[in-house]
Amino acid sequence: RVVVGTKVDEHHQNYVRAYNMLTGIRFCVSRIHAKSDRELSDADFLAAQKYSFDITGNELTPSTKYDFKFKDYAPWVFRHIRTIFGIDPAEYLVSLTAKYILSELGSPGKSGSFFYFSRDYKYIIKTIHRGEQKFLRKILKEYYNHVRLNPNTLLSQFYGLHRVKLPYGKKVHFVIMNNLFPPHRDIHRTFDLKGSTIGRDFREEDLENNPRATLKDLNWLRRNLHLEFGPHKKEIFVTQMQRDVAMLQRLRIMDYSLLVGIHDLERGNEDNLRDKTLQVFQPGGDKLPDPANCPPGVNPGLARTPSKLETAQRARELRQTVKSQRPIPMAQTMDKMPDESSLVRKGFYFYADDGGFRATHEDNSPGDEIYYLGIIDCLTRYNYVKRAEHFWKGMGGHESQISPIPPDRYGDRFIKFISGITMSRERAEKEVLTSTLE
Ligand code: ATP
Ligand code: CA
Ligand code: CA
Known part of the structure; x- marks a missing residue:
């Protein structure tokens, strides 16, 4: 990729x-x-x-x-x-x-x-x-x-x-x-989550060659990660996800995923390419750094903002x-249009914290990460996947690797998985503790 x-x-x-x-x-x-x-x-x-x-x-x-x-x-x-x-x-x-x-x-x-x-x-x-x-x-x-x-x-x-x-x-x-991802912040890790484990693993060995790769469900679980939202944000996030997924289920859509980009505020923009490029960036000039030459981990968009x-x-x-x-x-x-422009869309809940949605603690105080997230790839109809499945079977593929499940179950599984990984850091630590005590 x-x-x-x-x-x-x-x-x-x-x-x-x-x-x-x-x-x-x-x-x-x-x-x-x-x-x-x-x-x-x-x-x-x-x-x-x-x-x-x-x-x-x-x-x-x-x-x-x-x-x-x-x-x-x-x-x-x-x-x-x-x-x-x-x-x-x-x-x-x-x-x-x-x-x-x-x-x-x-x-x-x-x-x-x-x-x-x-x-x-x-x-x-x-x-x-x-x-x-x-x-x-x-x-x-x-x-x-x-x-x-x-x-x-x-x-x-x-x-x-x-x-x-x-x-x-x-x-x-x-x-x-x-x-979904911002032009002005490094995304330290990207995940594409579906709530399934089948075929949902990016080979960890390949990360070395491709440090910006999009990881999947199993990579997430292996790292024991959470969408760290305290009770207040969790409630709002899960409610909106349920409403969105209900619509996808009604329309018999499946195969969508939650795309998650994580920006770690403590790491910040570590390969701070941006400040340098913005200095040499002449308004109107077209001499921009080639994004292909961006060092790994650096958002190529930075160079072109x-x-x-x-x-x-x-x-x-x-x-x-x-x-x-x-x-x-x-x-x-x-x-009549306003002259001033802003890089960040304001006023939308999940994109309000510098273009993303900031982690919170159990007491709802702000955390150390900003999540850039959304539900993507939502134009696949169940019937379409069914047909593709038959095609693959004909080609000798294994059912377990491809088997699509109906949209209702797909959506329920999606919600269950995402809700299950959504909790504050404090809550996650407690859960680990109790589960090891049992
Ligand atoms: P497939 O059907 O094989 O999953 P696709 O061609 O339909 O692939 P998507 O799943 O829509 O592609 O997206 C592929 C990747 O592109 C995502 O995992 C993500 O890295 C990136 N991407 C897609 N949509 C967005 C978006 N809105 N913002 C940021 N990145 C995106
Ligand atoms: Ca996809
Ligand atoms: Ca697709």
Whole structure:
């Protein structure tokens, strides 16, 4: 598994696709925000708008560097979802502007999906299969209603669903989501937890070559780790997880996991690359350290985080460009947008402690760790896994290695496991003590 991103520049094999993705997003987002807000109708959930971009430009679309087709799914719904999650449209556009080169995580999972980080590391673009695209559209209304009632949801926050196609190329669907991990803090350990033990072990020997690897359930248990939340935070965390999982169960979704990034406040940003790079980081300059050269343990996003000043400047530039761009009547909307930008999303419970959720002690006082967490990979329907299972069986795989369990049991097991590992340090020590005494 490739863990450190590679910069998608002109020489990268996926450069054109990435460039077109960003160009398409930018156009569609500007376009929908140019309109005054309105309530959603049922038709908005099914809506999809196709655009054709070419190097000469036309009535509707500006001229672009390459010819490509782009499809924007349910633009009104995603506009509303972005608002619920407090995404400022101008900042969103700045983060995803084609001028900024993305960084590609390659295909870290078995699914063949590609992951791209926006250059400021705030957003992740994940390519998804056609089936997942269809499924997301099918459940979009339920998802929307859920996030409306649960703005503090732990589920992946989907900000957009699009499709890009090169001439003679195949159609590539993708979603834009929140990056759970912060650009400004080292993540000392990452876990992907499902509540299962089968195949849930990362070979500890391989950690040496790949210190930033994502570990799994058995690695967690072996280390006797806990999500160290005192009673107050535990209650809120578990309640929200139960609500989120109940929705996933209702929609017959499975195979999702709790992604956990741990930042140890005592270790801090030990390979303090950030301060150095920020000093040499010239606003507007493009000489950024190559994330591929980041030493292990260093968040590659650090090197690419534009300063607050720079972000504000880019937002201003963007407003100017947008103003002069015809026929998009953006000027009015963009002028009203706040100039100041913050790197951390505020006001959302689980992301309120410097972008994460800080550990607490049994007396609810703050602890030594910040957890960056969320429920990811939640677009897999039970039926889909069943089919894959049959495929693997046909290929001679063992049932025990793959056997999917139905969504209800999957969810119950997930909740049981995660609740079971959620307790303050003091509580965990006590439990060990009593269990050794027995
Ligand atoms: P598979 O189906 O084989 O599990 P996938 O291609 O569907 O793989 P995911 O499970 O969604 O991929 O994610 C793979 C990895 O990418 C995660 O373990 C995590 O390291 C990283 N990742 C995914 N989503 C996020 C996110 N929102 N924020 C930060 N990292 C993420
Ligand atoms: Ca997964
Ligand atoms: Ca998946």
